[in-house]
Amino acid sequence: MASEFRLPALGADMDEGTIVQWNVAPGSVVKRGDVVAVVETDKGAIDVEIFQDGVVREIVVQPGTKVPVGTVLALLEGAEAPVSAGAPPPVVEPVADAPSPVKPAAIAARLKISPAARKRASELGIDAAALQGSGPGGVITLEDVEHSARPTRAKAEEAAEPKAGEGMREAIAAAMSRSKREIPHYYLSTTVDVTPATDWLAAHNASAPVAERLLFATLLVKAIALTCAEMTGFSGFYRDGRFDASPAAHVGVAVALRGGGLVAPAIMETAGKSLTALMDDFRALVMRARAGRLRASELAAPTIILTSLGESSVDAVFPIIQPPQVAIVGAGEVVTRPWVVDGVVQPRQVVTLSLGADHRVTDGRLGAQFLARVAQRLADPGSL
């Protein structure tokens, strides 16, 4: 039985990608989890994994082609139905409003043009109807529009555009606009004495080999994941009018890219990992995010995100949820402040934690409990 390998959605804000390279050819044997292709997106070059075993029968989309999410990229043979057990659901299942394979055809009946291309054409004042489409079925792609605006610009140059360029900015803006439009946010914040955690961390880092030292954010990630495992309503996806809880939190970490832009790849199965394992994953994610080599599954998987502006000298973050998620935790800088402990003012290390959460799923009371639980866990770092 042949099956189709489609371009997966990589979160709320991606609706297309350009195939840069295939790592397989017809006849290649693939295993679930193999990186089979590299796709250039607004979030940089992404390694796309396959989620089933099989043999590649045909490469449908050739390198250099920009296609919408959901497009069949290759055909597999001898493949079983996509394995979902153990695989994060968002990876195999495009997000709710990602264009389904049917949609582009419906649009094509009017004018064969992708939504991004339509928008760009109107920005540039180009009559899209006059363009020749190079996409599947003659669809006018963003690239076609850009080319008509700058006919001398080479295709290769286009693919080598800076990662954190205009495309990423537009993608972030689109996702955040959608979030503010669709999600009735509420915000909470609390300032927490984290001296026990920072003391514990300093002692650990003083005795551990340099390669096993931890960052404060690692403790936060673990505390959030453990709290998600015990409280429902914060980790998961809101899709098709209902909330799918994900007790196995894949905590996404917001990574700022030098030169602008940001991505929030997930640390998979966060709660079950030791702090050292989390730190290794965290380090690898940041490296690959900045090198532009994230995996598709990592971008689509986060069930909740931590955005830490601890190094930017701000007290608090008012974070915006990334749909289809329903919550996001923010952390400001850890600072020394006068604090009252047992009736005595002392210098303590404090951090302001904030929560942006979704009123369709939870209320402030539950949100307050969530933040309180995270704070309690940080007060007992040995339990993390």
Add this chain to the structure above:
Amino acid sequence: MNREQLAARVLELVTEIAPDVDPASLIPGIDFRDQFDFDSMDTLNFAIALHRELGVDVPETEYSQLASLDKCVAYLAEHAS
């Protein structure tokens, strides 16, 4: 290693841990944080690389002495065996 060799090696390590940094644009006297938005993750990775490649174990409390290329070379010249 003399100072120039040391500086060249450190620069190599910086670009290894931060592949998105352009080594040609590096100014030796300015903190990595101010030129390249180095954060605590970069600093930790840098310390790991120094340990692995040069055998120098920099305690966390002395990370501030690695803040720029100049400071880092001075620190290494003092601590490298």
